[in-house]
Amino acid sequence: MRILHFIPTLATGGAERQLYLLCRETCGRIEHTVIAAASEGRWARPLRELGLEVRCLGSALRDPRLLLRMRREVSRVRPEIVHCWLPSMNVAGALVSGSAPMVASVRNVDDWKPWFYRLTERLLSPLWSAVIANSEAGAAEIARTAELADDRLYVILNGIASRPVRPKPAGAERTVLTACRLVPQKRVDRVLAAARRLPDFRFRIAGAGPERLTLEQGAPPNVEFLGEIADLSREYDDAALFMLTSEREGTSNALLEAMQAGCVPVVTPAGDNARIVRDGFNGRVAQQDDALARAVRDCVANWTLWSGAARECAERYSVPAMAEQTLAVYRSLTHATVAYPLPRLH
Numbered sequence: 001m002r003i004l005h006f007i008p009t010l011a012t013g014g015a016e017r018q019l020y021l022l023c024r025e026t027c028g029r030i031e032h033t034v035i036a037a038a039s040e041g042r043w044a045r046p047l048r049e050l051g052l053e054v055r056c057l058g059s060a061l062r063d064p065r066l067l068l069r070m071r072r073e074v075s076r077v078r079p080e081i082v083h084c085w086l087p088s089m090n091v092a093g094a095l096v097s098g099s100a101p102m103v104a105s106v107r108n109v110d111d112w113k114p115w116f117y118r119l120t121e122r123l124l125s126p127l128w129s130a131v132i133a134n135s136e137a138g139a140a141e142i143a144r145t146a147e148l149a150d151d152r153l154y155v156i157l158n159g160i161a162s163r164p165v166r167p168k169p170a171g172a173e174r175t176v177l178t179a180c181r182l183v184p185q186k187r188v189d190r191v192l193a194a195a196r197r198l199p200d201f202r203f204r205i206a207g208a209g210p211e212r213l214t215l216e217q218g219a220p221p222n223v224e225f226l227g228e229i230a231d232l233s234r235e236y237d238d239a240a241l242f243m244l245t246s247e248r249e250g251t252s253n254a255l256l257e258a259m260q261a262g263c264v265p266v267v268t269p270a271g272d273n274a275r276i277v278r279d280g281f282n283g284r285v286a287q288q289d290d291a292l293a294r295a296v297r298d299c300v301a302n303w304t305l306w307s308g309a310a311r312e313c314a315e316r317y318s319v320p321a322m323a324e325q326t327l328a329v330y331r332s333l334t335h336a337t338v339a340y341p342l343p344r345l346h
Helices: 014-026 044-049 066-077 087-096 115-127 136-145 189-197 212-217 233-238 253-260 289-301 303-314 319-333
Strands: 002-009 031-039 053-056 081-084 102-106 130-133 153-155 175-179 202-206 223-227 241-244 264-267
Touching: 002 014, 002 066, 002 087, 014 031, 014 044, 014 253, 014 319, 031 066, 031 087, 044 053, 066 087, 081 087, 087 102, 087 115, 102 136, 102 319, 115 136, 130 136, 130 319, 136 153, 175 189, 175 233, 175 253, 189 202, 189 223, 189 289, 212 223, 233 253, 241 253, 241 289, 253 264, 253 303, 264 289, 264 303, 289 303
Parallel strands: 002 031, 002 081, 031 053, 081 102, 102 130, 130 153, 175 202, 175 241, 202 223, 241 264
Antiparallel strands: none
């Protein structure tokens, strides 16, 4: 089976990571070709090391030549399925995939889209053979805005690579980690507000983005900015708590990885956060700045009990499960036999 993947870039991000993990898990069974529209990034090399063809079209997403270049790739590769990642590729892929079935993807609760973008998706959605969402919240949003029937909509949760759990060092219970892109929707200002209320805690923020300078200028002295880190394993091991304070979210890779490492999460109820984190059982769900600060102290008081529950929850999000469910969707579009139920919206 030949799969052609279109993605805007191969830079750091959750969608890019899941594309890599999918290819790594299935490259012996599936022939993958990955096309980045605008630029490459940190995931280009690991994908090539799997033996995959990775190309970059070098076209800005608003470049009128992009559609022509994408169409040429479809004609060259002759894929059995075109899999598009992120909203811009969902729109472009519908126009260039031709007779090949096209899989669109929803990686967030994209309620930011202006009316004309939603209208475009609604008009083009009949050309989507299937839509894979990585969260129940994202699936519900795209079903509503694009008027999608459930028989084309699948929820496949992110997979995270399993790793050994290491004991936390002394002082970890007063260390709070945040890992995300530093963009407005992640609302890292809420982390800073909690840090001001908790001067006896150390807050560490990993990630890069356009908001970094503004956030650094307004940060209290107990906040450390780590920049972009390719492998966060050490940071997860050194912290007992993890904060994710997004305004919009799908299923966060960083949240799951932190929980797998035994970090107790404090999250806002964005996307599927409140489905992953059971408030008062394996972490806390809160919204307002003062409530987030109180939640941090509550997690410290219950860390020993909730840490095990967090790890147990995260272990359910496996890479093999994500890959097998995605293959089941592919096979259903090529009329191959599917041996188990498809991952439907619940």
